[in-house]
Amino acid sequence: xxxxxxxxxxxxxxFSLLLLGSSLLLFEDKIGLSVTAVLQYYLGNEEKFxxxxxxxxxxxxILPHIFAFGLFFMVLLHFILFxxxxxxxxxxxxxxxxxxxxxxxxxxxxxxxxGLDFFAYVKLISFILLELLLLYTLWLLLASIYKH
Amino acid sequence: MRFTLIKNLKEDMAMKPLLNGLLxxxxxxxxxxxxxxxxxxGLVSEDIKMTLFGxxxxxxxxxxxxxxxxxxxxxxxxxxxxxLTLSTVYARLCSIKRYSIIVINILMISALLSLTTLxxxxxxxxxxxxxxxxxxxxxxxxxxxxxxxSLWNLNFATSI
Numbered sequence: 442x443x444x445x446x447x448x449x450x451x452x453x454x455x456f457s458l459l460l461l462g463s464s465l466l467l468f469e470d471k472i473g474l475s476v477t478a479v480l481q482y483y484l485g486n487e488e489k490f491x492x493x494x495x496x497x498x499x500x501x502x503i504l505p506h507i508f509a510f511g512l513f514f515m516v517l518l519h520f521i522l523f524x525x526x527x528x529x530x531x532x533x534x535x536x537x538x539x540x541x542x543x544x545x546x547x548x549x550x551x552x553x554x555x556g557l558d559f560f561a562y563v564k565l566i567s568f569i570l571l572e573l574l575l576l577y578t579l580w581l582l583l584a585s586i587y588k589h
Numbered sequence: 590m591r592f593t594l595i596k597n598l599k600e601d602m603a604m605k606p607l608l609n610g611l612l613x614x615x616x617x618x619x620x621x622x623x624x625x626x627x628x629x630x631g632l633v634s635e636d637i638k639m640t641l642f643g644x645x646x647x648x649x650x651x652x653x654x655x656x657x658x659x660x661x662x663x664x665x666x667x668x669x670x671x672x673l674t675l676s677t678v679y680a681r682l683c684s685i686k687r688y689s690i691i692v693i694n695i696l697m698i699s700a701l702l703s704l705t706t707l708x709x710x711x712x713x714x715x716x717x718x719x720x721x722x723x724x725x726x727x728x729x730x731x732x733x734x735x736x737x738x739s740l741w742n743l744n745f746a747t748s749i
Contacts, residue, residue, distance in 0.1 A: 456669030
């Protein structure tokens, strides 16, 4: 890869770290990092003045994320194709895992509002797992750039 | 990113108009962003501080933490995508190696600085707003010049 492109990718990875950091802060501030907090956020809580989320409210939140997740995952993962991992099974597994976990993260609120409280765990675990998988991808790419 | 692999972009009748369109839209984005940021956050220190921290005398509420984090989160995503695209186009079209690397570094560092100083200003040190404004202007101006330079090379350079 040409050196200028390598710099562009390196900075993209740094921006990605900021994006992950801000998403964690946002999740913690708006929803909360516990199962009870997730349930209260979606099902409402009078004491905390939280209104129950409707089907449409959730759709409005996830709509920009559907596009952003797809674009961000694709751009980030396609950089792996420039590394030694491009033909490894690890890359294929990582790609599937990121897209599937991303889908679970986006869709789980709908299962919560129809009464399946168990999906609060799915929401929380998928969010944390997605952050970790993306951090791992960033690590693979940073290590590759550093080696060159 | 197919354009990074084409040997002579001037000869490629499909890629040249696409890149022209992309660069013109980027220029429009950088101009529009000035107006939008000016209207929402402000572009001078007093305006930004008033938006972020409010003003008791004028009965203006401070910006809510979740609103601020949502704004910052959206900005990070947009900036990272547009600057990655612009940098790769610029590296392909303005390939004076050392010069283009310096320009890309200044662009990216100033953009990162603007986002981090805005975050630190809101949560810890309000006086860093000045650094935010400076880095915001620097990355916008450099990005604008990079887009113009790329457009010029795409259409008027002898070989690219």
